[in-house]
Amino acid sequence: MQDTPSSPLVVGIDVGGTKTQLRALAGADRVADHVRPSSGWRPHDPDAAARWLTAIVHDALPAGTRPAALAVGGHACETPRQCAGIAAALRGLLGVPVRVVGDAELLVPAAGLEKGVGLVAGTGSVAVGRQPDGSPVQVGGWGAALGDEGGAAGLVREAARAVWAAHDRGAAPDALATGLVAAFEVAEVPALGAALESASDVSAEWGRRAPVVFAAADAGSRLAADVIADGGRALAGLVARLAARGLAVDDVVVAGGTILSQPRLYDAFAAALAEAVPGARPQRLRFPPVEGAVALARSIR
CATH class of the missing domain: 3.30.420.40 (ATPase, nucleotide binding domain)
Structure with a gap:
């Protein structure tokens, strides 16, 4: 039987276009680092997206553990309303504090910064930032037919x-x-x-x-x-x-x-x-x- 962590368990999930990575830490200790394909991710269906994420959490964490907080950066999670819908559904399933943002919003905190712009140029392109009141702003990301210049x-x-x-x-x-x-x-x-x-x-x-x-x-x-x-x-x-x-x-x-x-x-x-x-x-x-x-x-x- 696996030991349960003594420190509060925080879980982050990066849902990319092709792969999804979950990382869980208890204090400075890495409890889980789980990578799987992103097939099945349905960001425009909040309930389905929440169930999919919950299944990943349960699969990746040691038996008998649950997160104290969960944050998700989701590919194609394009509007605050869409992200809020997934977050609400997740809170209903897991009963813990949850934050859901677009995956490009992970870049600034991943770099150890509190503010700035995240710019992605992969298959497509998008830039994200936050207004002084904390509300998110995304520009670009309109798809290959209409935009995604530089991707x-x-x-x-x-x-x-x-x-x-x-x-x-x-x-x-x-x-x-x-x-x-x-x-x-x-x-x-x-x-x-x-x-x-x-x-x-x-x-x-x-x-x-x-x-x-x-x-x-x-x-x-x-x-x-x-x-x-x-x-x-x-x-x-x-x-x-x-x-x-x-x-x-x-x-x-x-x-x-x-x-x-x-x-x-x-x-x-x-x-x-x-x-x-x-x-x-x-x-x-x-x-x-x-x-x-x-x-x-x-x-x-």
């Missing part, structure tokens, strides 16, 4: 647009054009439109071709370099929108597989941010986002 899917969309424009001008295919034609397994540039439109999961299928854009830039494609620079400016623009609404943007914590794995995009963002929001300090997230969930759980005990 992987948005970069591929804009790369295709750049290639089509060059084709219409009569330019010969460059490294970006040939790379996209190969990646989408079509015969020529005009066929790219149908290939993009036929994707069953637009964000995922467009996004996984993003390395082509960076490879083309490395090979000397001016079109690709411009797409990346524009993506960096768009990400800086998200922070500028938050600043214009009066949010604290001195510290910008950056996460997401695309921007953290592609120095060209990070450098373009940092340069554009220095111009758009002088004084803002970008920093790469160096700790797992679940650490931010644990910090939030500690704050509501």
